[in-house]
């Protein structure tokens with residue numbers, strides 16, 4: 271069992287999960303997976319059509335991500351919105367230490383980034399439903415919340431520092 275947990279980069283659509291996740295995986299030298307790649311086509315079609323996913327849509331998707339986490343006991347990075355506490359509890363049930371990096375920020379800032387983005391299936395109109403579902407990290411959940419006003423590089427530096435043994439933030443609940 272490796273000492274590096276599986277880092278779940280979480281947050282609403284457009285918060286920067288893919289941008290930060292790829293940089294962080296490279297910095298940590300661990301495998302990376304894009305949570306959106308685990309969605310069944312029906313989920314993607316539903317969101318692209320402007321409809322928010324519900325729990326019934328998300329549980330199978332979350333279970334497939336949890337299976338990937340289980341297969342990476344030496345550490346990895348995976349992006350997953352993981353909006354609700356119950357979703358994160360499922361991911362933590364994978365039998366491998368999990369650590370959450372919540373990319374949090376001003377809705378208008380994130381909305382502007384989503385609107386400026388091209389070629390992505392998620393319409394900006396769904397951001398409201400993402401915030402409505404979002405439950406921030408609890409004090410008992412292992413992880414760190416970082417404001418997305420910072421650069422991706424600074425966010426990766428903060429996460430890497432927090433994951434450094436002895437920092438007091440690595441892996442253990444805060």
Ligand SMILES: Nc1ncnc2c1ncn2[C@@H]1O[C@H](COP(=O)(O)OP(=O)(O)OP(=O)(O)O)[C@@H](O)[C@H]1O
Nearest residue numbers: 283284285286287288289383387392418420421422
């Ligand atoms: N810290 C940042 N500062 C400035 N721009 C950022 C930052 N993080 C991400 N971006 C930009 O914001 C947009 C959304 O980023 P990204 O696609 O990584 O978000 P995401 O959370 O993975 O989105 P989704 O969940 O919809 O896939 C992109 O155009 C990206 O370049």
Ligand SMILES: O=C(O)[C@H](O)[C@@H](O)[C@H](O)[C@H](O)CO
Nearest residue numbers: 282283284306323351352392
């Ligand atoms: O939980 C959800 O509603 C979904 O995972 C969304 O967050 C999108 O898949 C992702 O953000 C891409 O836009």
